[in-house]
Amino acid sequence: MAWQGIDAIRNCLDKFGPKRRCGPFIREYRKLVLDLAKLRQRVAGESDPHIREFLGYALSKVAISRSQIFQDAFVTYVLREKQGGFFCDFGSTDGVFMSNSFMLENHFAWKGICAEPARSxxxxxxxxxxxxxxETRCVWSESGQHLTFMEAPSMELSTLERFNHADGRSKDRRQATVYEVETISLNDLLRTCNAPSELDYLSIDTEGSELDILQKLDFHQYLPRIITVEHNYTSSRDGILALLTSHGYQRVLPEVSLFDDWYLAPGVRLPS
Incomplete structure (x- = not known):
């Protein structure tokens, strides 16, 4: 359905022709629609029907999605637009910018946790x-530690100092503001917030410490139905895969998730 609307919009814009465009907004809109039409052609040639269906679904959420690469749409796609779910999202930035939980809370009545240690x-x-x-403490493998945190000028790249060189982005942190943060483990965070044992969605984006955090999660107590975790093509990606598959998780749609990996818990499947 989302892809079908492209033709109608494109045909309408074509009536203006290149000489009758009404300013920069029309030009940009025309370019966007034509780019989407090209993308549709590429997607139509995909052999994996899940890729085709998900990208079409993600396009239908463009107006309300806030995630960097449609992680929020992936969650609603898999859970069939479940209402009233529960999420745990860290780092959460300002709660809107590249947020994986904003759409869930504001359009699907979800509740949950937003954790972000960067003071700004x-x-x-x-x-x-x-x-x-x-939660403004820094999610880490253990609670109660005091670690050095680097708040980068591009704040989405902020991280614990010990992971500054883990992702090849240390040059982007040369002018970072450095200060001490107190830590909280994921187990303690979920417990103090009364998270359900089978929470619906866990979003992890900590610029390097993802594996350390997940290794200490009590999967017998907490089994998130969906996990999206940023790996940035670092060496920890294989470790995260090994850890989560050992608990029965399945990695899905790697062609779409790019620098993230998306996992489904045992018994959770892509829509068929």
């Missing part, structure tokens, strides 16, 4: 996500 995000996060439980 905190005021905006509280303002933008008043319905979420906000």
């Amino acid at each position: 995000w905190h005021e905006a996060l509280r303002r933008n996500r008043p319905g979420a439980m906000i």
Whole structure:
């Protein structure tokens, strides 16, 4: 359905012709529609029907999605637009920018946790996500530690100092603001927020510490139905895959998830 609308929009814009465009907005819109039409042709040639279906579905959520690469749409696609689910999202930035949980909370009535240690995000996060439980301690493998944190100028690249060189982006942190943060383990975070044992969605984006955090998660107590975890093509990617598959998770749609990996818990399947 989402792909079918492209033809109607494109045909309408073609009536204007290149000499009758009405300013920069029409030009940009025309380019966007034509690019989407080209993408549709490429997607139509995919042998995996799940890729075709998901990309079409993701396009239908463009107006409300806030994720960097449609992680939020992946969640609603798999869970068939479940209402009232529960998420745990870290790092959450300001709660809107590249947020994997904003759409879930604001359009599907989900509840959950937004964790973000970068101080410059905190005021905006509280303002933008008043319905979420906000955690400003740094999610780590253990609680109660005090570690050095690097808040980068491009704040989405902020990370613990020990992971500065893990992702090849250390040059982007040369002008980072450095300060100490207190840590909280994922187990303690979920327990103190009364998260359900089978929470629906766990989003992990910590610029290098993802594997360390997941290794300490009690999967007997907490089994997220969907996990999206950023790997940035680092060496920890294989370790995350080995860990999660040992607990019965299946990695899906790697062609689409790019620098993320997307996992489904045992018994959770892509729509057929």
